[in-house]
Amino acid sequence: MTETAQRPTLEAVAARAGVSRATVSRVVNGGDGVREPLAERVRRAVEELGYVPNQAARSLVTKRHGAVAVVIAEPETRVFADPFFALQLRGISKELTAQDNQLVLLLTEGRDDHTRVARYLAGGHVDGALVFSLHLDDPLPGLIRGAGLPTVFGGRPGWSDGEAGVAYVDSDNRGGAREAVRHLVGLGRTRIAHLTGPLDQTSAADRLDGYRDVMGGADARLVVESDFTPAGGERAMRALLDRCPDVDAVFAANDLTASGALRVLRERGRRVPEDVAVVGFDDMLPVAEATDPPLTTVRQDIEEMGRIMARLLLRRLDPRTPEETPAGVVLPTTLVRRAST
Amino acid sequence: MTETAQRPTLEAVAARAGVSRATVSRVVNGGDGVREPLAERVRRAVEELGYVPNQAARSLVTKRHGAVAVVIAEPETRVFADPFFALQLRGISKELTAQDNQLVLLLTEGRDDHTRVARYLAGGHVDGALVFSLHLDDPLPGLIRGAGLPTVFGGRPGWSDGEAGVAYVDSDNRGGAREAVRHLVGLGRTRIAHLTGPLDQTSAADRLDGYRDVMGGADARLVVESDFTPAGGERAMRALLDRCPDVDAVFAANDLTASGALRVLRERGRRVPEDVAVVGFDDMLPVAEATDPPLTTVRQDIEEMGRIMARLLLRRLDPRTPEETPAGVVLPTTLVRRAST
DNA sequence: GGGGTCGGTGAGAGCGCTCTCGCCGCCGGG
DNA sequence: CCCGGCGGCGAGAGCGCTCTCACCGACCCC
Structure with a gap:
């Protein structure tokens, strides 16, 4: 294992730029309230040292992770293998990375794997979850709601009928x-x-x-x-x-x-x-x-579905978003004529 | 956003069990060197409080993340949508979760997205990477090797011919x-x-x-x-x-x-x-x-390929593994007869 | 019975970051 | 000319964990 020659820290950048850690932090996170000549010096130091923030240290204090779980509850390999999920994933990925979020993929392996996933989600490792669960009797959605994690479902969940406040995206x-x-x-x-x-x-x-x-x-x-x-x-x-x-x-x-x-x-x-x-x-x-x-x-438009799911979730995660109660989003379909009719 | 009522910390568990943080930590991480009556008390406290270790805090000190990136470099949506990747992912996921590792999915979006991925990988957010890159002229593998991250490739990389030490898994x-x-x-x-x-x-x-x-x-x-x-x-x-x-x-x-x-x-x-x-x-x-x-x-056996890739990588990541130079692994294929011959 | 050994436990430092707070210098107003 | 205000910056605490090290009691041997 290549010993990754000690990644530079905030401290190191600060020293090189001749400023305090706090100032470097400010510049790295948007740079409000730092005057131009200084900010520039910091940016150069970051560049020269190839500084990359340590996400773990950051999460430790901010309590946000910049990561979203995608849960695919699909016991039958066969069904999972259809291109459907791949396209959704692509849409989700596009939207998430556009906003600097990571995608943690969770596939359930059989019946009693739900608790593992639920525990992980409740464990506060991710900021939110996108959940695909196709079957009515799936216990997972319930467990997840219990975990109190912001969640958007892919496909209308069967039990959501009466309930408001369940966010989902589905095709028409x-x-x-x-x-x-x-x-x-x-x-x-x-x-x-x-x-x-x-x-x-x-x-x-x-x-x-x-x-x-x-x-x-x-x-x-x-x-x-x-x-x-x-x-x-x-x-x-x-x-x-x-x-x-x-x-x-x-x-x-x-x-x-x-x-x-x-x-x-x-x-x-x-x-x-x-x-x-x-x-x-x-x-x-x-x-x-x-x-x-x-x-x-x-x-x-499956990819678009994925994109919208991600967008919906990120919006809920953003503290600036007004507290609303998003219902489901239903996407239109189009008929494609080929030779079979 | 449901305010997640202050997750319990090691400290809290220690207080409840009447021991020190260090002891709780020992029990949580395998429990060697803690005598039975005490260990049991700790376990009960963990259970009662619903304690889940904070991965960020842990990573901060151990410098390991319990996470592996899966990079799929496939510009053409169409090809990505085939069941191939889905099956690989399933195999990978099985193996990773069996060893308590998370799967961070990275899809590249177009040509100049490589640098983003490379930077992420070099940024020390994950312990290793599984990379699928199908085309000979893809710059990604090179960038990744530059990042010095333990990596296993899916499919024989075109440029690996002479080189030893490039780990990959492929079908025959x-x-x-x-x-x-x-x-x-x-x-x-x-x-x-x-x-x-x-x-x-x-x-x-x-x-x-x-x-x-x-x-x-x-x-x-x-x-x-x-x-x-x-x-x-x-x-x-x-x-x-x-x-x-x-x-x-x-x-x-x-x-x-x-x-x-x-x-x-x-x-x-x-x-x-x-x-x-x-x-x-x-x-x-x-x-x-x-x-x-x-x-x-x-x-x-595509799923098996995924499983083997993950296993290979995890083995390299395990510090107990002797320093070896794993070459490629080639999996056998089988002919399935149907009606077209 | 005294000293050495050893396994079990606790105290404390420190991982790299953010964020609050307080200081300081500069500005405008009286 | 002096004072209050304000914006820019630094000092320092602390997030939750691991890990080293020191301590302490039990046990063994001579």
Whole structure:
């Protein structure tokens, strides 16, 4: 291990510039109240010595860390591996670094890992948290709220319904679903089915609601529950074709499900989009473009979601922010037409 | 902001247990050299007060942070969004948290962001770094080595050839490619093409080397350079079919490229695998399973790569580790047969 | 039974920073 | 010309922890 030749301290800079520690500190932190010739001397000393403030010492007295935790509670590796989180992370990272904050990533590993994460968050190592928790029965959000740490949730938390003051950012799942289904209606389709996601996730439930907003109490057999995976999409599509052979359009709850559905349709000799039109959700690029035909789908600006989450949190952390009660922020979606409709 | 009712300090625990700060510290940090009845009393006091050590204060004196940076230098959002990094992160996270280390995620945003990252790393905020940098001309690795921070690279760095002492973890790209091509040979194929990745990345270059290991100086027109994307795969496949219509097998440098190739093959009326067999690389699940037919591909255990990287770094950070010079670690790959061959 | 040894414990310094306070020199007003 | 005010700067305390060192009692050996 390379012995990092004793990092210079405030003291050293002060000595070199011929001023006191306090003055150097002032210059380093914005420099108000230090007259120009002196400030310049300090800045030069900082430069020459390559001084970098010791964050630990700083945190010790300020009680702020310039760090935010991002918690991803996703037991199934498979789901975590979709590009969704990567994009969110990128958005979050952009916003955080723009304001000189670090991103501490916390992934939960299985069921009883929640307490570890909760303890860490309660331990005062970070200033706030951005939490992704997809399932309704997840104990983590509750634990985190107990920790009393400023938090913004990614995706509408299932239990937030009545409560005010829960900050979250979500896509307009319901509105996007409505748009998708209306698009199919506009194409003259009448037997429009929906392959849902796991309904214990608010995103899946909201998309189903959007479908129902347009289709009303249409044939209930046209709704098949699935699980956001290609294999699940295949199963659901088979079940659907068996009970409703006359289906002429499918709105899948996400692109992965749609890809499974497409495969079954081809296998059963249905042409897409001539016989059956298919719409997905997410615009998960590697998938939506890799299917055959490429998928019409509802795009959500995932990176922007991340950015907004971070911005929301940083605003709450800033002591200058007036005490408000931010509700959820819901981002619009857009329909992307490709060859599957 | 909920005022976090004054976190208890070592002092408080000491007072409650009727011992000195030093003793509490000893118990909290493993408890060697404290007799049982006393230690128990301390533990109870810790429990009752809900004491959590202040990491900042600790770092200030120990000069260790219990934190490792993960640097992902990937300008193109698109590539970052593939599941590759997510899986690596999961592996890294598992290993780090198992040893009570935090993961600080650093994503570079564009070209001149390198200096920011380099400065952060040199700033002594973390104990070590895990760095992913795919491109040969990336200045980041150099800057990081200059910072003198213990580092492990993900993927063989291009410039490491001669140098010893550069720690990295990589998949056996070359061996995996050989296996893929041998598999095609074993199926009786003779006109085996290769759609490469961007050759300024070592992974792509190594896969090409593996192909050549088996095919030797075969028809050079069978090698088409591409870029790891579906669209690139389409372009390359079209070019290939135009110049070598007699091709009977394709080894694509990754699954995304393969998915593009498959689409073109179908469009041109070639049956897969009857007329042309196709093999990918990565076993990127959502893609490899979503294609039609599902893709035969070379799987790398990406999560394990992450885990090993973290383990390697932690070992270097541990002062008890004997001073050795770890070279690279290369992980085996396995061929996964699906319907495309 | 006295001196040496050794393991367990406490006292205290100090890590590098911020922030409060008090001093000092300069200004304006009486 | 003197005094009050004010802005710029330095001195010093203290954030919560670790770690060294000194101390003290118990134990062993001669």
